Amino acid sequence: MATSMAPTENGTGHEPTRKRLRTSHACDVCRARKIRCDGNNPCASCAASENDCSYGSEANSRGKSDLILEGVLRVEKVLQELRANMMSPTAMDGAYSSQLLVSPMTVASTGRGSFSGSQTDIRRLPRLRTPPSEPNNASYLENAVLDSMHTSTTESVLQWPHFDAFPSLREDYVSIFDLEQSRLPFLTRGTPVCPYASPEDVDAILDAFGHAVNFWYPTLSRDQLHRARTAVVTTWGFEENDNDAEGCLALLTMALGCASQVVSGLVSGGGAALSDDERKRRAARRAMGDMYFDRVLKKLHVVHTDVSPTAAHCLFFVALYFAFLRRPLQAWEYINAAAAKCLLLLSYPPRRGSDEDLERIRRIFWSCYILESDYLAELSGLPQSGIARIESSIPLPGAYHTHISPQEEEQSSLYFLACISMRRLLNRVHQLLYARTTGASLDNTRFPYVVAELDHQLEEWRDVLPAAFAFSVGPPSFPSRSGTSPQSSASPPSQQPTVSEHGGFLRQRYLTCRSVIYRPYLMWALSGAGGVGYGDGLDGPDTWICSLSMAAAMLVLLAACRVPALRSLIGPEVLGAGAHLRELLEDWRQVCGEPSSPSVDQSVRVIGEADGFIRQVYELEGPFPALRK
Structure with missing residues (x-):
């Protein structure tokens, strides 16, 4: 991941002005809680709250990616304890309120992007207590699982x-x-062909893919994108050689790039109506994307029978295109297929696989987790793939080169992390409040x-x-x-x-x-x-x-x-x-x-x-x- 830019002190940089961290004569606890410290050992504040008083920590100089990761982990830790309390015998016996609420002072309050090394004081949180009837429940409590048949659809x-x-x-x-x-069955053309696209058109389509799909779900590396471009631009022999997972991935990348051009600017257009020429241009791009997608559908047996990161990638991209076509049941089916392939590859990593392949599988895993949870939020009866049951054991996205611009690459990774963290929080909200039999919304x-x-x-x-x-x-x-x-x-x-x-x-x-x-x-x-x-x-x-x-x-x-x-x-x-x-x-x-x-x-x-x-x-x-x- 690219090195993050440091904020400027005078507010003229890209980051907002932040207050300089004062570390002299303040203990670690007071610095984390952002309160005045008298400099004694122990200081008056720590003595009153019976905290361990220590000095020596310096202002945090880590990048924004480290800060947001730390925030994700702290939020997850407190939510795990919250879930544990809801299912503990004490909570079920009615003594719920005394142990459930974690005081705001327990988790040190922080400003935007300025953690200063603060962490949750675990000694002041209720300990995880597994009900005797569920001896293996502790691992389950760590996961942000969206329970089936919740009441918030x-x-x-x-x-x-x-x-x-x-x-x-x-x-x-x-x-x-x-x-x-x-609905009527999804139909494809009888004899799908690859549409012709000039090198300039290919570059524009792949550029739209990079700024849209690969920003929201940064799963395709720069090298993979370059190979896809080469396969499409070198049309001589491509139609004969695209009968493999790499060829399908190139076709799907072009299809999603066309879809990105179809819907680009609709949110930020300020309510302005599209001209007739603009609608025709978008319709032509939609037709081109469908042609690429039709060709992939004729070759999907290649992807289903292949066991590789590229095959999992293809299944995920098929799900994304079905989502663009507003076909939720088909999208959900291929999300599940991609998730199953990810679970297999994470359980049995390829012997010759590279670190980049492993990171790609993890990113596809987290993308499937977000999308599957989104669908379950509206169709709670859909069978689950099982990825939510192990999500707490899968590392969050790490270094991966997805964009030419280091700044765009960093922002894409941070955006992806923010979406993962929000989806986990949303799942816990549904789980804690709206589960049909145990949801807290049922008990005022x-x-x-x-x-x-x-x-x-x-x-x-x-x-x-x-x-x-x-x-x-x-x-x-x-x-x-x-x-x-x-x-x-x-x-x-x-x-x-x-x-x-x-x-x-x-x-x-x-x-x-x-x-x-x-x-x-x-x-x-x-x-x-x-x-x-x-x-x-x-x-x-x-x-x-x-x-x-x-x-x-x-x-x-x-x-x-x-x-x-x-x-x-x-x-x-x-x-x-x-x-x-x-x-x-x-x-x-x-x-x-x-x-x-x-x-x-x-x-x-x-x-x-x-x-x-x-x-x-x-x-x-x-x-x-x-x-x-």
């Missing part, structure tokens, strides 16, 4: 009794699995403590993000086709919630996680016993997952708007959310072409109806009197 939210007042939301609703299973005496700790871990995740992915959490403005929001003009650049498109996706993940964490409070308020975070987003090639996630967010907003105490906490931006989401999804549907996904179409309908009901609530009951008709 979009379809579960739609079944809340609070939507009985809106029968049209359910009248025409069909199970997502039934919709996708009843337990969930406040679980929610408080999960929120603390979420904020720690945000604190260690690099400056390139920093974001604010204030409400966004939703631009219309004219470029302005329905309520006010667009925010100036200095007030935009993100500094990059990738930071925008991490912000959306953050808000989604926050919404899921605090959803028990909304359910509590709806039940009459008692804010809600909101926000979701659109990024990457998988419109299917994004559409369902957005539909769930709109349903949660609709439920919250019906509670006066919550309605007063939601700003007027909510009135622009539905139209904004529909525009994004409509653009995506149009550029991706036919056949459309019935579950995406259904999600758009749910978003539209929820938006209409939200407007009715505010127009009739306020608190925005100026918006009443």
